[in-house]
Every structure is written in structure tokens, then in C-alpha cells.
Amino acid sequence: MNFQLGNIYHGFKLIEMKEVNEINSLYRLFQHEKSGARLMNLQNDDHNKVFAIGFRTPPNDDTGVAHIMEHSVLCGSRKFPIKDPFVELAKGSLNTFLNAMTYPDKTVYPVASMNEQDFFNLMDVYLDAVFYPNIYKYPEILMQEGWHYELNQKEEDVTYKGVVYNEMKGAFSSPEDVLYRNIEKTLFPDTCYGYESGGDPVSIPNLTYNEFLDFHKKYYHPSNSYIYLYGNGDLDSQLQFIDEGYLDNFNKIEIDSSIELQKGFEEPKEIESEYAISDKDDCVDKTYLNLNFVVGENTDKENYLAFNILEYLLLETSAAPLKKALIDANLGKDVFGFYDSSIRQPIFSIVVKNSNVEEKERFKEVVVDTLTDLVKNGIDKKLIEGGLNAKEFALREADTRSYPKGLVHFSKAMSSWLYDEQPLIHIEYEETLKIVKKALNTNYFEELIEKHLLNNNHSSLIVLKPKKGLAEEKIQSIKDKLKKYKESLSEEQMEKLISDTKALIERQQSGETEEDLRKVPLLSLEDIDPNIEEIFVDEQEEQGVKIISREDFTNKIVYSRMLFNSTGVDFNDLPYVGLLSNVLGGVDTEKHNYMDLANEINIATGGIGFSAVTYMKNGDADTFYPRFNIRSKVLSSKIEILNELIIEIINTSKFDDKKRLKEIIQEMKSRLEMAIYDSGHLVAANRNFVYFSKGSHYDDIISGLEFYKFIVDIDKNFDSKWQQVAEKLNQVSKKIFNKNNLTLALTCDKEDFIKVKNHLPHFINNLNDDKIEYNSYNIVLSQKNEALLTQSDVQYVTKGFNFIKLGYKYSGSLLVLKTISSLDYLWNKVRVLGGAYGSFATFGRSGNMVLASYRDPNLKETLDIYDDMKTYLENFDVDTREMTKYIIGTISNLDTPLTPSMKLDKAISCYMSGVSNEDLQRERNEVLNTSPEKIREFSKMVEAVMKENSICVLGNEIKIKENKDLFNELVDIFNF
Incomplete structure (x- = not known):
């Protein structure tokens, strides 16, 4: 279809259009007249189509409401009222990407697929989720995904539970994450970036249901949305679908979601903070020293690209002069840094790890002296040439590997579009690159250093030091707080809490009606190519x-x-x-x-x-x-x-x-x-x-x-x-x-x-040609059943064995079992009911099998769930539609689009491991022909694997020691 500037297409007025040579795409920008929604389209020949909708969601506290909302809107909606349509899509669509992400100032919901009908299905579920979520009907969604008080009977202690609560407990267990949290907190005390959008575990329980709903009412409206379409799809049909199905139901409104600028500091800030280490650990050489600078705005396209390159020159490459100076000064054991351009006011950060508090002043001196010397005497032009070439190669290659190419372009667009600037300024890099290349013949980077690093008071110095017993203090503080809370409850309030806990569990354990399940769109097996893409070598x-x-x-x-x-x-x-x-x-x-x-x-x-x-x-x-x-x-x-x-x-x-x-x-x-x-x-x-x-x-x-x-x-x-x-x-x-x-x-x-x-x-x-004597390694196996002790607030619980050694064979149907167990049994038992952030199963060609959890508040309870998986499989019985769903979801993982580099790696892996095209085709056939009977047959294999009782858990020292009888060895992995 021939789109013309100024014309309206299904309610969308085309306001910008141009060719973008850097990514071989036609760019169009639309405004939806009735609802106020913005829509960006990048049309090209990429079969891996991407849809995304994002919202500007600045937080105003540390409760993590934006993060909890991201989880919660995907837990059922108007058209798709089941408890977890997101998981249903993961089980049964041909998506090549399916996720949602919370950033410090925005929340985005991206999906990708190479199948046209599947792409529309994904759009439908995601648009309904964000605009018509079931959060208004079911308070239990906030309880499950965010937080809640849990009490099953009066005699028990009250506890906190919730997926995001446990996710962020895990995140805040890492000293690097504690450091990163403090960086934005110190640099942006007066804006949304001063708050933790993901949620601070201490503050998450302060979020009320009404505040939660108010956040959605305010920000999740088309007038505050950024919609994105990428690839070779039929744009006219896509616009019609989005307009008639969703946007035409809304009228444009004024929404104040603006991201304020932090006023520059008159003087740099300094703070000290702490992270947890074991009582057995030594505090010497465990401190982080960190300098941070706010460097302009990310809508400055020249600065955006230049600082991406400058950070690489100063801190990443082996020739990096700032990194070398800090290492030579013997300030710490590791030096790294980053340039965070994902927020309105980007941050340039320098970190020295494994240092000591008393080195703080010397750290500042070395940074200032080194940067001053670089300004005075210049940066080595060969270093600059190498850095420029490395970044240019990466820009032109555009090999994203883990993300669809279209999603990477969306992220770059949002780095300016979100702040009311033109979406292409970071995608059209050619002219900007020419300007930055002046650095080969001028003092371009030296002037950037002088302006933004040496003469910039909008900066902070953070000293993050270790503290023994901090983890125990936190645990005890939570216990005391919850004990005090329970003591404050009347009999009536306690009964209400028990009733609420019961209602949540009943909702979590309740099944879905056949009618509701059928509302989630599903392709047929006829939509799937029965043949593999052969790996020709x-x-x-x-x-x-x-x-x-x-x-x-x-x-x-x-x-x-x-x-x-x-x-x-x-x-x-x-x-x-x-x-x-x-x-x-x-x-x-x-x-x-x-x-x-x-x-x-x-x-x-x-x-x-x-x-x-x-x-x-x-x-x-x-x-x-x-x-x-x-x-x-x-x-x-x-x-x-x-x-x-x-x-x-x-x-x-x-x-x-x-x-x-x-x-x-x-x-x-x-x-x-x-x-x-x-x-x-x-x-x-x-x-x-x-x-x-x-x-x-x-x-x-x-x-x-x-x-x-x-x-x-x-x-x-x-x-x-x-x-x-x-x-x-x-x-x-x-x-x-x-x-x-x-x-x-x-x-x-x-x-x-x-x-x-x-x-x-x-x-x-030029290679050595001496005769080589090859070894057959005599590896002796031993079932150690270790518990790996850390100061983390959560656990990572695994149990497995090799099923081939137990007499079972690998089959493509095991990939379907992986889909079923990861996204059905383990999801419901470990994540939904148990409160862990995630769980998964793997069944490898070599026979290695493992069940695992991620950021899990539990330990023994999770192992018991693994053991009982056999019972679930023994009773597994689904209709043809459900079985088709699992098969399609499995195929989507097999058919992930690969770059030439990734195809080479897959070919090498198959070649070295002895996997032929015939093996791959047989595997695909077995996937496509998997039946409920076949899944039930796997119950004996899973039971046999679990009976081997091979476990390994990494997690909280206190929690592990409470369950020490489960293990043969307790290992403090940071004190070998």
C-alpha cells in the first residue's frame, strides 16, 4: 500500500516518513487522532516481525509499583480471562520473543514472530492485557505477583510472599546491584530516577491495592503509549487491527508522565553504604569504590554515540588508559565501568572492586590525574582509531544474537522518543559517526572529558563496604516487623488474613474453564513446517x-x-x-x-x-x-x-x-x-x-x-x-x-x-607440527550433593541425573516435556504457589536432566515439588487442542531465527557432537507427534531420576543450615 504524508489510515495520521539507510528500512511515524497514541513503523524485509507497546511510567516511591504492574497486567484480561495468558502464549505460540521489561522510567511489552497470524494473536493478547487487565477484578493478582502477608493458621508466623518481592530480594543480594541502586539514588535525588522502579524489598510491602490500581489508571492509557511495528508485515492490516480492536475505544486525554531533569549539583555527593558478607569472610579487599557523572541528556545524539565510544576507550579495551592507571595504582583487584544511556540523563560510571575504604581519596586522585593527563597530552590516536572501528563494526554488523533486531531498534528509538524527541536520532548513526570521527584529528574526546568529567559537579562518590552479619540483621528485622504486625492484629483481622491467604491459594490452584482457555488464540499444526532447516556444511x-x-x-x-x-x-x-x-x-x-x-x-x-x-x-x-x-x-x-x-x-x-x-x-x-x-x-x-x-x-x-x-x-x-x-x-x-x-x-x-x-x-x-599424544581422561564421578552457601536472600534449587545412564533414551518428545514441565507444572507449583521468580527443566541429548528454580524463597518445599512431578505426569491428560499448544510452543524454540554467525555455531555443535540432519528431522517429527500417552510414559523416567537424589542448592546460609540434613557437604563458595 502506498502511504502518503498527512493522510489518515484507520485513525492513524501519518506525520513523518523517510528511508533509513543504516538499517535498510522505511520509517513512518503516526499519531492516532482519537486516542492520542503514537505509533512508529520500520518496514523492511525482515521476516521476524516485532510488535511492542510501551508506557512512560516514572515511579514516585520504592514500592516497585511499575515492576509489579508489568507482571500483573499479564495475569488475565477482558478477552482472555484465564489467570496467565502470558504463559499460555509461551506454551503455544510460534513467538521468537515474548517478554516484558520495567526500566527506571518506562515499561515495555515486546513480542516477535515470523508467522503472520501468530503475530496478530500476540498483539491481541498484549494489547488486551495492558488496556483491560483483570487487576480490577482480582486483588489476588497483586498478592501473587507483588506481595502479601501469608498466614495459613493462627499458630504460624506471618510471612511475606510475592514473585516480585522475591525477585528483588535476589537482586539486592548482589553487591553490584546494591551499588547500581545507590548510583541513581545519589545522582537523581529529586526525580523519578532516585526511586527503585523494580522495588526495594523493604518498601514493596508498603504498596496498597488502591495505589496499585491508581498507577494503572494514570499511566496505562493510549495517550501515554508508544506503539511499535517492525518487519515485513502488512502495515495496513496491523493499523486496522490496533485501531478497531483497541484504540478506537479511547479518547485522548492529558497525562502528566513527564520525566523531570535533575538540577546539577553545586558540589559532588559522597555516601557510604553496606552489603552483606559471611561472618567467616575477611573485610579486607572487599570494598567497592565508585565515581559517577551525569553527562548531558541522551537526546543529544552526538554525546550519546561519543560517550558509548569513550567509555570503551577508557575502561573496556585492554589498552584502556583509565583502567590501566587504576590497576597500576594497586587500588583494587578489578576495574570496570559503564555508560548508561537508557535514561534521560545518562551516567558515566567508574568502579574499582575489591578495594578498601581508606583508598577513597587516592581513588579520586588517580581518576582526576589520569583524565587531566589525557586532556593535556592527548589520547593515543591508535587507541581512538581502534575504538571507533570496533564500535562501527558492531553498528554495521547489527548482530544482536539474544534479541530480535527489531527490538534493538525499538530500544534505541525509545532513548529519544520517550523524551519527546525524534525516534530515529540514535538509529541514523552515519552523520553522527562522521562527526565523532573528528577525534582522529582533533581533541574531540579530550574536550568531552574536560567538560563532562573533570569540570562536572553533578557527580557522586560511593563507597560500598562489606558488613558481617548484615544478612542476618535483615532477616531478623523482617521477622521482628512481621511478629509485631501479627501481635497488632485483632482476632477478626487475623481471621481475615487467614481467609485472604486461603482465597489466594484457592485461586492459584483453581483450573481454567474450557471456554476461557479456548479464548486464547492458537495456530494449528498445519501452520508449522514439518521439515527442519538443514544445516549444510x-x-x-x-x-x-x-x-x-x-x-x-x-x-x-x-x-x-x-x-x-x-x-x-x-x-x-x-x-x-x-x-x-x-x-x-x-x-x-x-x-x-x-x-x-x-x-x-x-x-x-x-x-x-x-x-x-x-x-x-x-x-x-x-x-x-x-x-x-x-x-x-x-x-x-x-x-x-x-x-x-x-x-x-x-x-x-x-x-x-x-x-x-x-x-x-x-x-x-x-x-x-x-x-x-x-x-x-x-x-x-x-x-x-x-x-x-x-x-x-x-x-x-x-x-x-x-x-x-x-x-x-x-x-x-x-x-x-x-x-x-x-x-x-x-x-x-x-x-x-x-x-x-x-x-x-x-x-x-x-x-x-x-x-x-x-x-x-x-x-x-606457521603452526607447530610436533607429534601430539592425546589423553583419555580418567574422570571419577562423585555425587557430592552440595549446598553452596552465600549471603543471598533467596535460593537456587536443583535436582537431576542422567536418564540415559538409567536406561532411557533421548527423544524429541522430551522437548515437549520441557515445555509442559517448565511452563505448567513447575510454573504453577514453584512460581505461582511457591513465590519463586522462575523455574525450568532441561533434558539434554547427552541425557543430562535437571529441574531448577530461580530466586526461590523455599528449599525443601521445592525439592518435594520436584519429587512429585512423577505424579503429575502419571495423571497427565489433555485434549487435542492443549497438546497442540504444547507442541507449537516447543517448535517456536526450535525455530528461533539465527544470524549467519549463530548458524555457524549450531553447525559446528552438530558436527562435533555427531548430530546429523536426519537426527534433527527425527527430533522434529517426534515433537510433532508427541501425545499425552507419550508424556505419561516419561513419569517413570522422571521418578527414576528423582530417586537418584542428586541435588545442588546455592543460596542463603541460614536457610541452608536449617536444612543441612539434605546435603553431604556445605560449601562456603566465597571462602575456598
């Missing part, structure tokens, strides 16, 4: 090196994976394989110091990365193929330079620089600690696998908890061990980087493959 050989390749349109980018067999490394030296992957590229070589090397990599390539990986043999938990992977991406015109850089790194890296090696070890320890806090569910699940899978045991040694223990030991005893470490790295490197170990995998255009192949002989000839 061409296999060749060059001078004894195997080459596997995929031809794909990559816009002149060559994606390469150099996979070196690492089984030549002795078993006792395996942790050094993981260490090597973190050291390479970060130490000097014969030609370059590590800072110059980082610049050369950024100037010539899109990045070179190193990782130790393991591929499990299809259908076998104990046969695995360890590989050392060198990942790279480069324009085909620079393939020769890439090869020279890789040869230089793997052949001439210097591991005997004591100072540099210590810096890397300290940073690794810090980042591994962060990962334990951020991904407790994965830490616990992967550790559980170690008890019964040799491949997982190997993974643990090179990148898991055993590897973390290895790094902690080196850090503690560095002076006595560093020479041994350097020697081992050298030995391990020689055993890995050998011509006889190499398999090369790549994807690119056909003509570019010829270029790559022409440069291969030179690369291969």
Missing part, C-alpha cells in the same frame, strides 16, 4: 587441516572458528586451558605490548575471542570432545591481517609478565564472583551435572566452580605460584596450538571463501 581439507564451511550472505564479513583439539593437555593441567583462554590477547607478544595489540585487533577486525569449549557426543554423557576455540570476525579484505594477528598471539604471547598476569587473575576472580551472584541457577545446575556426567565434570574444571577454586588459589598464593603458572601456560599453549589439532570452521560468501582458502597455507605453515 561443506567439508574439505587443506594441508592436513579439516575445513568445514557454510555458504551464507554475510555482507563481506568472514566468521571464523579455529577449533583446536585440547586433549593433548594432561589431566592435572586442564584448569590452565580455561586460564589460557582468558590470558591470550591480554598479554604482550613479541611484536606488541598488550595495549598496542588490542588497538591492532580493533583496527583490523571485528574482534578475536578465545574460549575453552566441550562438545558432548550425541546420546552419551561420558564421551566428550574438548576444543579450544578462537572466534573471529573480519571483513574479507582484511583476512590476511587477521591471520597474522592470530599467529602472533598463539605463537609469541609472553606469559611471564608477573604484574600483568596478576592483574588478569584478579580480574578473573572478580568476574567469576559476579557470575555466581548473577546466574546462581546455572551455577547450581552445572555443578549438579558434575556429579553424574564426565563431560560436565570437564567443563567444571575449565570454566565452572572447580575452575573458580583454581583461580582463587592462584590469587591467594600468587607470589609463590606465578612462575609455575607462566610455565604451565606456555606448555599448554604448545600442546594446543598444533597443526594436527586444528579444524577450521567458517561462514561467508562464496567468493570470500576462496580468499580465505588462499591465505590458509601461510597460516598453517
Whole structure:
């Protein structure tokens, strides 16, 4: 259809239109005349269509009302009155993305699908949810998703329960999250950013039902909305659907949701705050020092891009001068930072981790002195060139991997659109990039530093220090508060509380009527392609090196994976394989110091990365193929330079620089600690696998908890061990980087493959060709059943085993079981009734199975739920429509759109693991033919797995010790 400026289409007036060359899209901006809604469209040939609706939702307290609302509107609506249509969509749509997110000043509801009818279904459910939610009918929705007092009988203690309450208890257990919370609190005391939009667990119970409803009435109106459509869909039909189904029911109103600017400070702010550590922990070297600056407004497109690059130059790349100065000053063990441009007044932040309170003044001095020196003497132009090239490569490649491309563009648009500016200012980057590139010949970045960092009083210094017993104090404070509350209740009030608790549980446990379930739209199996997208791999050989390749349109980018067999490394030296992957590229070589090397990599390539990986043999938990992977991406015109850089790194890296090696070890320890806090569910699940899978045991040694223990030991005893470490790295490197170990995998255009192949002989000839003796690792498995103690306020509870070892086989129907168990049984039992933030199940090709919870207030109760899953499966009986829903939801996970780089990784994984196209087709057929009878058959397998009683829990020390009889070992993981 030919849209014309100024014309009205289904109530939408077209007010802007233009081509956007950067993303090969046609942009249109509409205003809905009757309701006041804004709508942005990016039309292009992307089949992965995206719809989103967002609202400006500035909080005015710490109750987390915006976050709780985000959860709650998805719990049933006018047209879809079931308790959880969001989960029904996750079970039974072909969505490629389905989520909702709360930010400090906005709430967004994005979905994506490649199927046209499915896309309309998703829009329908989400629009009905935000405009007509059931929160007005059922106070229990706030109780479940936000918070409530729980009391089942008079003799019990009153407790707090609620999904968001437990989610934020988990979030506030991480010292980094405590720090990030304090940053906005100090910088924006007079605006919405001074409040915690996610909710502070201390304040969440202050939210009343009326305040909750008032928030929705005020902000969830089309006049306060930002609607987005992306992809190759039929825009006319989409506009008609949105208008006739929803917006035409509303009249435009004035809504004050403006985001105020924080007035600049006359003097910088300073605060001290605390986070919890164990009584056994040492307070020395556990403090965070943090400097923050408010740097303009994010509607300044030049500043927005420039500071994204400047933060990378100063703090991220190995050549970063500010990071180096702070490390050289021996202020702490790790340095990092960020530029947060997601809010109206962006923040530039500098963090030193594992420092001490008395270093505060010196920290400020080093930052100021370093920045002053950079302004006076200039930033190395090669560093600037490398930083600019790295960011430009990322902009042009637009490989988002974890998010649909359209959603990334929506996020960028909202960074200006939300503040009443043109939505494209951060998407159309070409002209802005040209301006920023002036930095190659001028003092562009130096002037930014002087203006926004050195001469800027709108800043804060935060000292976050450890405190022993803080976690216990918080727990006791809550207990005392709840005890006092219970004592204040009259008999009538106590009966009411018991009655309310009962009413919530009854609603949570009640089933849905067939009539209501059928109101949620569902595709048919005929809408699904029964055939897989085959993973085509061409296999060749060059001078004894195997080459596997995929031809794909990559816009002149060559994606390469150099996979070196690492089984030549002795078993006792395996942790050094993981260490090597973190050291390479970060130490000097014969030609370059590590800072110059980082610049050369950024100037010539899109990045070179190193990782130790393991591929499990299809259908076998104990046969695995360890590989050392060198990942790279480069324009085909620079393939020769890439090869020279890789040869230089793997052949001439210097591991005997004591100072540099210590810096890397300290940073690794810090980042591994962060990962334990951020991904407790994965830490616990992967550790559980170690008890019964040799491949997982190997993974643990090179990148898991055993590897973390290895790094902690080196850090503690560095002076006595560093020479041994350097020697081992050298030995391990020689055993890995050998011509006889190499398999090369790549994807690119056909003509570019010829270029790559022409440069291969030179690369291969520069590899070591010594004879390698390969090891068969004698890994002894042991069921440790560990409890991993932390100061977290929540648990991550896992239980599993290997079903192949118990005589069962992998089947595609297990993927349907994963959908059913994750989004039905575990969702209802662990999340809805138990109050955990999340739960999931996995059933791998190698036989590894685990049930897991995320930010869970419970422990033993969750394990009991896992054990009783067999009963649920024994009685599993659904009609054809419900079974179809589970199958479609499973297929949506199989059919996630992949970039060329991701397709290469999938092809490599299948190739290494021995998974053929025939296996993938068989798996898909088994998914499509899964029946209720087949799901019931899995009850015996699940029962057998649970009887093995293999558990691992990461969580609160007090809670774990109350249940210590469940475990063989209690491990304080931060005190190895």
C-alpha cells in the first residue's frame, strides 16, 4: 500500500516518513487522532516481525509499583480471562520473543514472530492485557505477583510472599546491584530516577491495592503509549487491527508522565553504604569504590554515540588508559565501568572492586590525574582509531544474537522518543559517526572529558563496604516487623488474613474453564513446517587441516572458528586451558605490548575471542570432545591481517609478565564472583551435572566452580605460584596450538571463501607440527550433593541425573516435556504457589536432566515439588487442542531465527557432537507427534531420576543450615 504524508489510515495520521539507510528500512511515524497514541513503523524485509507497546511510567516511591504492574497486567484480561495468558502464549505460540521489561522510567511489552497470524494473536493478547487487565477484578493478582502477608493458621508466623518481592530480594543480594541502586539514588535525588522502579524489598510491602490500581489508571492509557511495528508485515492490516480492536475505544486525554531533569549539583555527593558478607569472610579487599557523572541528556545524539565510544576507550579495551592507571595504582583487584544511556540523563560510571575504604581519596586522585593527563597530552590516536572501528563494526554488523533486531531498534528509538524527541536520532548513526570521527584529528574526546568529567559537579562518590552479619540483621528485622504486625492484629483481622491467604491459594490452584482457555488464540499444526532447516556444511581439507564451511550472505564479513583439539593437555593441567583462554590477547607478544595489540585487533577486525569449549557426543554423557576455540570476525579484505594477528598471539604471547598476569587473575576472580551472584541457577545446575556426567565434570574444571577454586588459589598464593603458572601456560599453549589439532570452521560468501582458502597455507605453515599424544581422561564421578552457601536472600534449587545412564533414551518428545514441565507444572507449583521468580527443566541429548528454580524463597518445599512431578505426569491428560499448544510452543524454540554467525555455531555443535540432519528431522517429527500417552510414559523416567537424589542448592546460609540434613557437604563458595 502506498502511504502518503498527512493522510489518515484507520485513525492513524501519518506525520513523518523517510528511508533509513543504516538499517535498510522505511520509517513512518503516526499519531492516532482519537486516542492520542503514537505509533512508529520500520518496514523492511525482515521476516521476524516485532510488535511492542510501551508506557512512560516514572515511579514516585520504592514500592516497585511499575515492576509489579508489568507482571500483573499479564495475569488475565477482558478477552482472555484465564489467570496467565502470558504463559499460555509461551506454551503455544510460534513467538521468537515474548517478554516484558520495567526500566527506571518506562515499561515495555515486546513480542516477535515470523508467522503472520501468530503475530496478530500476540498483539491481541498484549494489547488486551495492558488496556483491560483483570487487576480490577482480582486483588489476588497483586498478592501473587507483588506481595502479601501469608498466614495459613493462627499458630504460624506471618510471612511475606510475592514473585516480585522475591525477585528483588535476589537482586539486592548482589553487591553490584546494591551499588547500581545507590548510583541513581545519589545522582537523581529529586526525580523519578532516585526511586527503585523494580522495588526495594523493604518498601514493596508498603504498596496498597488502591495505589496499585491508581498507577494503572494514570499511566496505562493510549495517550501515554508508544506503539511499535517492525518487519515485513502488512502495515495496513496491523493499523486496522490496533485501531478497531483497541484504540478506537479511547479518547485522548492529558497525562502528566513527564520525566523531570535533575538540577546539577553545586558540589559532588559522597555516601557510604553496606552489603552483606559471611561472618567467616575477611573485610579486607572487599570494598567497592565508585565515581559517577551525569553527562548531558541522551537526546543529544552526538554525546550519546561519543560517550558509548569513550567509555570503551577508557575502561573496556585492554589498552584502556583509565583502567590501566587504576590497576597500576594497586587500588583494587578489578576495574570496570559503564555508560548508561537508557535514561534521560545518562551516567558515566567508574568502579574499582575489591578495594578498601581508606583508598577513597587516592581513588579520586588517580581518576582526576589520569583524565587531566589525557586532556593535556592527548589520547593515543591508535587507541581512538581502534575504538571507533570496533564500535562501527558492531553498528554495521547489527548482530544482536539474544534479541530480535527489531527490538534493538525499538530500544534505541525509545532513548529519544520517550523524551519527546525524534525516534530515529540514535538509529541514523552515519552523520553522527562522521562527526565523532573528528577525534582522529582533533581533541574531540579530550574536550568531552574536560567538560563532562573533570569540570562536572553533578557527580557522586560511593563507597560500598562489606558488613558481617548484615544478612542476618535483615532477616531478623523482617521477622521482628512481621511478629509485631501479627501481635497488632485483632482476632477478626487475623481471621481475615487467614481467609485472604486461603482465597489466594484457592485461586492459584483453581483450573481454567474450557471456554476461557479456548479464548486464547492458537495456530494449528498445519501452520508449522514439518521439515527442519538443514544445516549444510561443506567439508574439505587443506594441508592436513579439516575445513568445514557454510555458504551464507554475510555482507563481506568472514566468521571464523579455529577449533583446536585440547586433549593433548594432561589431566592435572586442564584448569590452565580455561586460564589460557582468558590470558591470550591480554598479554604482550613479541611484536606488541598488550595495549598496542588490542588497538591492532580493533583496527583490523571485528574482534578475536578465545574460549575453552566441550562438545558432548550425541546420546552419551561420558564421551566428550574438548576444543579450544578462537572466534573471529573480519571483513574479507582484511583476512590476511587477521591471520597474522592470530599467529602472533598463539605463537609469541609472553606469559611471564608477573604484574600483568596478576592483574588478569584478579580480574578473573572478580568476574567469576559476579557470575555466581548473577546466574546462581546455572551455577547450581552445572555443578549438579558434575556429579553424574564426565563431560560436565570437564567443563567444571575449565570454566565452572572447580575452575573458580583454581583461580582463587592462584590469587591467594600468587607470589609463590606465578612462575609455575607462566610455565604451565606456555606448555599448554604448545600442546594446543598444533597443526594436527586444528579444524577450521567458517561462514561467508562464496567468493570470500576462496580468499580465505588462499591465505590458509601461510597460516598453517606457521603452526607447530610436533607429534601430539592425546589423553583419555580418567574422570571419577562423585555425587557430592552440595549446598553452596552465600549471603543471598533467596535460593537456587536443583535436582537431576542422567536418564540415559538409567536406561532411557533421548527423544524429541522430551522437548515437549520441557515445555509442559517448565511452563505448567513447575510454573504453577514453584512460581505461582511457591513465590519463586522462575523455574525450568532441561533434558539434554547427552541425557543430562535437571529441574531448577530461580530466586526461590523455599528449599525443601521445592525439592518435594520436584519429587512429585512423577505424579503429575502419571495423571497427565489433555485434549487435542492443549497438546497442540504444547507442541507449537516447543517448535517456536526450535525455530528461533539465527544470524549467519549463530548458524555457524549450531553447525559446528552438530558436527562435533555427531548430530546429523536426519537426527534433527527425527527430533522434529517426534515433537510433532508427541501425545499425552507419550508424556505419561516419561513419569517413570522422571521418578527414576528423582530417586537418584542428586541435588545442588546455592543460596542463603541460614536457610541452608536449617536444612543441612539434605546435603553431604556445605560449601562456603566465597571462602575456598
